[in-house]
Amino acid sequence: MSHIPVLLDEILAAILPTSGETYIDGTFGAGGYSAAILQSASCKLIGLDRDPRVRPHAERLAAEFGEKFSFVRTEFSKLDQVTNNVPVDGVVLDIGVSSMQLDEDIRGFSFMRDGPLDMRMPSAGPSASDAVKYMSRNDLERIFKVYGEERRARRCADFIVRVREEKPIETTGALANILASALGQSGKRHPATRVFQALRIFINDELGELVRGLLAAERILKPGGRLVVVSFHSLEDRIVKSFLRRRSGEVKGGSRYLPPQAANENQPSFILQKRAGTGAGKDELGANPRARSARLRTGVRTNAKPWPQDDNLLANIPGLDVLEELIP
Numbered sequence: 001m002s003h004i005p006v007l008l009d010e011i012l013a014a015i016l017p018t019s020g021e022t023y024i025d026g027t028f029g030a031g032g033y034s035a036a037i038l039q040s041a042s043c044k045l046i047g048l049d050r051d052p053r054v055r056p057h058a059e060r061l062a063a064e065f066g067e068k069f070s071f072v073r074t075e076f077s078k079l080d081q082v083t084n085n086v087p088v089d090g091v092v093l094d095i096g097v098s099s100m101q102l103d104e105d106i107r108g109f110s111f112m113r114d115g116p117l118d119m120r121m122p123s124a125g126p127s128a129s130d131a132v133k134y135m136s137r138n139d140l141e142r143i144f145k146v147y148g149e150e151r152r153a154r155r156c157a158d159f160i161v162r163v164r165e166e167k168p169i170e171t172t173g174a175l176a177n178i179l180a181s182a183l184g185q186s187g188k189r190h191p192a193t194r195v196f197q198a199l200r201i202f203i204n205d206e207l208g209e210l211v212r213g214l215l216a217a218e219r220i221l222k223p224g225g226r227l228v229v230v231s232f233h234s235l236e237d238r239i240v241k242s243f244l245r246r247r248s249g250e251v252k253g254g255s256r257y258l259p260p261q262a263a264n265e266n267q268p269s270f271i272l273q274k275r276a277g278t279g280a281g282k283d284e285l286g287a288n289p290r291a292r293s294a295r296l297r298t299g300v301r302t303n304a305k306p307w308p309q310d311d312n313l314l315a316n317i318p319g320l321d322v323l324e325e326l327i328p
């Protein structure tokens with residue numbers, strides 16, 4: 001299935017494509033947002049994606065828009081490096097997996113399709129089967145709890161550890177069956193949903209990427225520049241909401257996801273555009289079920305300097321470095 005861009009009208013209304021301006025699409029995917037922005041005004045756009053398989057879509061846009069469009073295969077956390085710190089007028093992020101990624105059995109993102117237990121967006125680094133093979137029961141439990149919000153994380157980790165002592169768990173189908181026997185079927189969702197989400201977020205360091213991407217956008221946006229983020233589950237949306245509310249001076253306190261700040265020495269670096277996140281309307285939901293959980297949030301950059309940051313993010317959750325050390 002080709003990827004249908006979510007909340008496209010709302011994205012355009014938030015980014016406000018204007019002739020002569022430059023934008024970054026940090027999650028290029030099939031190029032739906034990028035193409036719509038480039039069609040709306042005589043502007044420039046740099047598309048970023050960490051997945052090498054989006055290249056044909058980038059080539060299509062390069063042929064259509066010439067010099068106005070360029071593509072860099074990289075993480076969006078590095079978006080300020082891509083422009084060599086030259087400021088831009090807008091950054092858009094559409095977080096998460098694309099329909100193309102979910103639909104390819106071989107990528108191992110989906111419990112609906114049997115394939116190797118992989119889940120890597122960049123096709124390099126540790127995979128989900130490495131996590132399931134090498135991580136301790138306690139670390140697996142924490143990952144399932146924090147990244148999947150799985151209430152029975154302990155039971156899932158126990159079942160995995162028991163099975164892997166007998167045989168390796170190498171396919172999405174095998175893991176989905178183990179989780180189905182651990183949790184049973186209750187409700188509409190497949191019992192593997194939360195653990196698969198947790199492994200995908202962990203393997204791709206999605207929340208770390210998101211936080212670093214927001215901080216990079218704060219550094220690179222011009223005064224008046226727009227930061228527009230679409231997220232698909234509450235963990236991501238909470239990070240975006242908390243970042244924009246704090247940076248706009250609405251919230252003075254701390255967040256468990258964001259670095260502590262020195263007592264309010266910082267001037268608001270963003271103006272929050274709408275208090276509540278915007279979701280998809282009825283028509284869009286009918287045409288694209290993936291839009292169901294989409295939330296859009298927008299901030300407009302002020303001329304205040306970026307807030308100081310530290311690297312203390314998500315510090316008590318096992319990171320990929322822990323897994324890398326375990327792989328022989």
Ligand SMILES: C[S@@+](CC[C@H](N)C(=O)[O-])C[C@H]1O[C@@H](n2cnc3c(N)ncnc32)[C@H](O)[C@@H]1O
Nearest residue numbers: 005027029030031032033049050051075076209
């Ligand atoms: C939901 S899709 C984007 C779809 C796009 N808006 C469109 O209209 O076609 C998300 C894309 O972002 C990419 N991605 C996710 N996290 C990323 C990151 N940290 N850095 C760069 N690309 C990332 C994925 O590989 C995927 O192709």
